[in-house]
Amino acid sequence: MLMKCLSLMKVRLVFAIAMLGAMSSATLLAQNAPAGKKGPAASKTDAKKEEKKPIPVPKAVPEKANAKELLTYLETLNDQKSFPEFSDRTELIAYVTQVCQRSVTAGGRAFASAKETKTAVEAVDWVFEAYIVLSRIGNEKAAENALAFAQKISGDKRPEVASLGKRYVIVDRAQQVSFLDEAQQKQLLADVNAYFAGKKLERTDLGIASFIASGIERSRNLKLAALAYGSFAQTFSKAFANEKDAQMVAMISRMQGTARRFNLPGNPIKVSGQTLDGEKLDIKDLKGKVVLVDYWATWCGPCVAEMPNIIASYDAYHDKGFEVIGVSLDNSPRPVAEFLKAKEIPWKTILSQDPTALGWEAPNVSYYGISSIPTTILVDQKGNVVSLQARGAELGRLLKQLLGEAGKAKGAAGE
Known part of the structure; x- marks a missing residue:
């Protein structure tokens, strides 16, 4: 050894x-x-x-x-x-x-x-x-x-x-x-x-x-x-x-x-930046809601495979206070915009605007040492992290725990 x-x-x-x-x-x-x-x-x-x-x-x-x-x-x-x-x-x-x-x-x-x-x-x-x-x-x-x-x-x-x-x-x-x-x-x-x-x-x-x-x-x-x-x-x-x-x-x-x-569990997470629409977005502004921060990329197979689960969860729990923030590791906005349009993704996605700090070096990514994707971090209504990997059925279980029962949604997490 x-x-x-x-x-x-x-x-x-x-x-x-x-x-x-x-x-x-x-x-x-x-x-x-x-x-x-x-x-x-x-x-x-x-x-x-x-x-x-x-x-x-x-x-x-x-x-x-x-x-x-x-x-x-x-x-x-x-x-x-x-x-x-x-x-x-x-x-x-x-x-x-x-x-x-x-x-x-x-x-x-x-x-x-x-x-x-x-x-x-x-x-x-x-x-x-x-x-x-x-x-x-x-x-x-x-x-x-x-x-x-x-x-x-x-x-x-x-x-x-x-x-x-x-x-x-x-x-x-x-x-x-x-x-x-x-x-x-x-x-x-x-x-x-x-x-x-x-x-x-x-x-x-x-x-x-x-x-x-x-x-x-x-x-x-x-x-x-x-x-x-x-x-x-x-x-x-x-x-x-x-x-x-x-x-x-x-x-x-x-x-x-x-x-x-x-060290995030039980503590607030820092996520902010410019969306593909050119808007400023800060997770602090969503306090009071349950938020999933999804670190992903269009070239990431597992990330794309997890999208239907997140969409189903969003459809089932959005009216009860569930939001999603996408943090893309792509190097340019075009493939991200095309993907979001094709899949009809309803939430906002942040992409680094610094050409010298893209992908794994993007500020929101490197600050937390993200080393693999998808990384899906769930934040509760108080703004504190409750899970560092809320994927698959686990996402549905946590949302039910935080937001209660939700209406039926085709393919929802945990079903």
Whole structure:
């Protein structure tokens, strides 16, 4: 489990995986080559084809070598240019396995004898990178051994080394976050925040934070997920206040927005903007009514599929005080206007007027970190959110609860 998230780290051995794919393709081409023609892996003569070549063996770990000499050995051992030619994929896997095993041995020895912190850190990297490749090629013990090594170095007196161990331990726990109970999730969140507070934050840390928060979200614990997204967003927005990488800035912003959205139940929602008709619309003006805020787009199949349910609900409950506000993620008004006309949609739809902030970046969308559509948020008469996903029969159930019985409407929600 640890290995999936370790791919966030720099991996120098990862080319071995690509070689496996290339070897498979070359073998397949050779097997399918027309009679009389040679594929990429075909032998020059039938005699040579039948020759049994010795299986390549990587250079052994030097018995008497200091830490820096072992690191030099590791660079040579893992240099793709030094790899021999292989007759098949099985041979390649066997060779790469030996390379990784010897990398673990050499890296471990280099770490144990390293006098300089920089050397120790590099040795640790080699060990973990070898475990990553071993795991990817099917070694069942790789993840377990990597975790044991991480736990061992977590207590190292050198902060830089201990931090690497703690990171891998946290990543392993993070892989299980969706299956933890609330108390365990809270403990993990506390441990991760303590870990982040004690180190200089890196980009890979943001990836770990996002993975943990989304894992808690998947477990349906939205209150704790809101706390996770919020605390991580605050931590990283401070650490990367001057960050210019647009992707990283957007990731932090989405965390902030998601925290706002998960904190909405029992609180007011902010939705305002210009409709396709050019009118100003603010949900605050609809206080006293039950309002469904529907984040959707014409290109979204599930959104379009949900429309008949919303229309039926609108027909059944509009006279009792039910309104709908559409928030479109389309990039231009034309397809929205055509859709609304064709489907005879009776409610107003907001579309961003800022050409630089459309779709997922539209103000009403990004403010709440909307990451999938349809997202249908239901607001009660007091202006407070009662559901973050009022769809299908659930919409009908909630409307009946808030507005009472309604007259029959063909295809109404919950029927």
